Amino acid sequence: MTYPFSVAAAAALLVLSVPAGAEAVPVPSPGEIAAAAPAGDWVAIPASDLLVMTLAPDAKGKARRVVIQLMPAPFSQGWIGNIRKLAAAHWWDGAGVYRVQDNYVAQWGDASDEKPLPDDMATVPESDYIARRLFAADDHEAITVVGRDTYAEMATFYRGWPVALHSDFTGASDAWPVHCYGAVGVARNLSPDTGTGAELYAVIGHAPRQLDRNIAVVGRVIEGIEHLSSLPRGSGALGFYGDAAERVPILSVRIASDLPAVDRPVLEYLSTESDSFARYAEARANRRDPFFIAPAGGADICNIPVPVRPVAAR
Amino acid sequence: MTYPFSVAAAAALLVLSVPAGAEAVPVPSPGEIAAAAPAGDWVAIPASDLLVMTLAPDAKGKARRVVIQLMPAPFSQGWIGNIRKLAAAHWWDGAGVYRVQDNYVAQWGDASDEKPLPDDMATVPESDYIARRLFAADDHEAITVVGRDTYAEMATFYRGWPVALHSDFTGASDAWPVHCYGAVGVARNLSPDTGTGAELYAVIGHAPRQLDRNIAVVGRVIEGIEHLSSLPRGSGALGFYGDAAERVPILSVRIASDLPAVDRPVLEYLSTESDSFARYAEARANRRDPFFIAPAGGADICNIPVPVRPVAAR
Numbered sequence: 001m002t003y004p005f006s007v008a009a010a011a012a013l014l015v016l017s018v019p020a021g022a023e024a025v026p027v028p029s030p031g032e033i034a035a036a037a038p039a040g041d042w043v044a045i046p047a048s049d050l051l052v053m054t055l056a057p058d059a060k061g062k063a064r065r066v067v068i069q070l071m072p073a074p075f076s077q078g079w080i081g082n083i084r085k086l087a088a089a090h091w092w093d094g095a096g097v098y099r100v101q102d103n104y105v106a107q108w109g110d111a112s113d114e115k116p117l118p119d120d121m122a123t124v125p126e127s128d129y130i131a132r133r134l135f136a137a138d139d140h141e142a143i144t145v146v147g148r149d150t151y152a153e154m155a156t157f158y159r160g161w162p163v164a165l166h167s168d169f170t171g172a173s174d175a176w177p178v179h180c181y182g183a184v185g186v187a188r189n190l191s192p193d194t195g196t197g198a199e200l201y202a203v204i205g206h207a208p209r210q211l212d213r214n215i216a217v218v219g220r221v222i223e224g225i226e227h228l229s230s231l232p233r234g235s236g237a238l239g240f241y242g243d244a245a246e247r248v249p250i251l252s253v254r255i256a257s258d259l260p261a262v263d264r265p266v267l268e269y270l271s272t273e274s275d276s277f278a279r280y281a282e283a284r285a286n287r288r289d290p291f292f293i294a295p296a297g298g299a300d301i302c303n304i305p306v307p308v309r310p311v312a313a314r
Numbered sequence: 315m316t317y318p319f320s321v322a323a324a325a326a327l328l329v330l331s332v333p334a335g336a337e338a339v340p341v342p343s344p345g346e347i348a349a350a351a352p353a354g355d356w357v358a359i360p361a362s363d364l365l366v367m368t369l370a371p372d373a374k375g376k377a378r379r380v381v382i383q384l385m386p387a388p389f390s391q392g393w394i395g396n397i398r399k400l401a402a403a404h405w406w407d408g409a410g411v412y413r414v415q416d417n418y419v420a421q422w423g424d425a426s427d428e429k430p431l432p433d434d435m436a437t438v439p440e441s442d443y444i445a446r447r448l449f450a451a452d453d454h455e456a457i458t459v460v461g462r463d464t465y466a467e468m469a470t471f472y473r474g475w476p477v478a479l480h481s482d483f484t485g486a487s488d489a490w491p492v493h494c495y496g497a498v499g500v501a502r503n504l505s506p507d508t509g510t511g512a513e514l515y516a517v518i519g520h521a522p523r524q525l526d527r528n529i530a531v532v533g534r535v536i537e538g539i540e541h542l543s544s545l546p547r548g549s550g551a552l553g554f555y556g557d558a559a560e561r562v563p564i565l566s567v568r569i570a571s572d573l574p575a576v577d578r579p580v581l582e583y584l585s586t587e588s589d590s591f592a593r594y595a596e597a598r599a600n601r602r603d604p605f606f607i608a609p610a611g612g613a614d615i616c617n618i619p620v621p622v623r624p625v626a627a628r
Contacts, residue, residue, distance in 0.1 A: 102540045102543055102544075103495050103496075103543070148464050150463070150464065150612040150613065151610045151612050151613070180520070181417050182417075191605075205495055206521055206617060207520055208617070209617060210598070210617070212610065213608040213610075214601075229417070229543070229547075230416075230543075232540075233540040233543075284524070287528075291504060291505075292524070293528055294443075296523060296526065297465065297466075298464040298465050299465070299523070299524065300465075303521070
């Protein structure tokens with residue numbers, strides 16, 4: 001199942017782009033392949049699936065906006081329902097980023113752990129870390145780009161999201177979202193606690209895949225990750241800020257559809273079912289653009305970030 | 315060759331640590347395993363293999379020191395020889411960090427590209443990106459911890475360093491250093507240029523393994539990576555700072571053995587040939603300490619960082 005037709009075809013096209021005797025045409029980079037994808041290969045992200053976190057301006061007075069895309073069903077919907085309630089209640093307004101651990105996570109919420117939650121929060125079971133039988137045995141043909149994975153039988157993309165898979169005895173596959181750079185997860189206490197969604201973190205280092213199936217992944221930062229990744233690291237244990245004054249205040253967190261239209265981020269992602277994405281993924285695994293002399297022959301799932309871009313004003 | 319004896323034995327010990335009927339004893343975390351390793355499992359890092367870069371103090375006046383461990387032979391020694399000459403010539407003093415690209419690299423050197431180099435710099439061939447036949451066919455037993463790798467036949471550790479391998483037709487293996495978080499590499503122009511070592515970068519995001527065998531890896535940051543990873547991202551293309559005033563001045567770069575004894579960092583790493591490291595690596599791949607409910611069953615080579623610690627004053 002490694003590199004089925006769509007990817008193999010794309011590779012052939014790349015080779016054919018330099019006909020014998022012609023001047024060598026530089027092979028496009030993955031970014032150039034994505035940029036050249038037809039409009040129909042891009043998928044608009046609904047404003048209702050975007051969480052917009054506005055941090056206090058930085059020391060130079062520059063605005064800091066972090067935009068998070070929430071995961072689609074069937075993943076993590078119990079926690080995401082809580083997150084929607086917390087945003088609607090303006091629960092994070094006045095909270096802060098209270099932990100930044102190098103090569104790991106930036107975490108935010110209520111550092112005091114005393115702020116009352118809305119009273120209709122769901123308690124989500126650990127079984128919801130995994131989507132059971134997401135791919136039936138005869139669906140496997142529909143998986144367009146797959147790769148070897150060090151942490152699971154394989155890794156692929158599902159509706160724009162990187163996921164890992166294990167097959168059950170019938171050949172159907174369980175799937176779960178993976179912790180790549182920028183992934184947003186739900187902090188929790190010891191099992192059986194699964195967290196509510198009030199305390200969230202974003203990955204700011206090498207993919208901590210050991211957290212997969214141990215913590216709920218609810219989304220990914222698709223704009224403004226630098227406002228989290230470039231924060232000073234906390235000097236306390238696990239990167240917690242030792243002094244409350246070091247915390248970065250959160251001015252507001254809203255679902256984008258609750259913002260005035262003019263303030264809504266308008267973004268789209270490259271469909272992971274498209275031929276363009278298959279070519280992009282193949283090029284991430286085998287760089288042949290001018291800088292490279294030795295294509296790697298593979299890429300881990302977290303080294304194939306799904307292209308996201310702002311939609312130009314129309 | 316996956317998980318040979320030393321790792322399997324360690325796993326058995328972990329299971330045996332909870333005898334039937336006894337109160338469950340928490341399984342140690344990877345960090346706890348490393349911390350409990352006997353003194354003999356730690357290897358002192360010679361001061362002559364440490365590159366100490368002192369950046370200008372931060373906005374609050376706090377000192378910023380970055381310590382880089384240089385790779386041992388047979389890897390990248392041509393470039394490392396150049397780096398030793400550049401440090402001896404105080405070439406980087408007054409240079410700066412001029413590029414910080416999110417989830418990729420922080421890069422430093424002479425942004426003007428006009429500063430004359432010492433005149434005895436080596437030009438290193440591309441073939442030196444790889445150490446040929448590092449492991450003979452009958453040496454393979456000596457590889458203590460190996461894992462599946464998405465980018466090569468396998469990945470392992472060699473004298474404290476993560477490396478990837480490909481076997482040749484005799485069964486001997488070529489090996490090359492890999493781009494993990496904190497890895498330091500030699501910036502270059504298009505092939506056949508291989509760079510001199512004057513312009514260096516450190517990885518500050520998910521392992522960009524596509525650079526392996528395409529750029530020389532010369533070392534890794536083992537102290538102070540946060541002084542690079544938390545810098546503001548550059549707003550120019552590829553994360554270059556658009557304004558020279560944004561650059562972070564480098565006060566000095568020295569080989570530690572050229573510093574007064576009192577200023578030398580004294581650090582040691584956990585021998586990757588030790589049983590302690592095998593247990594540590596196994597625990598990174600299968601977390602059973604109290605927070606975790608689902609051990610991953612694997613870890614990529616860059617998610618098994620080699621433990622490094624300061625040597626306590628004696």
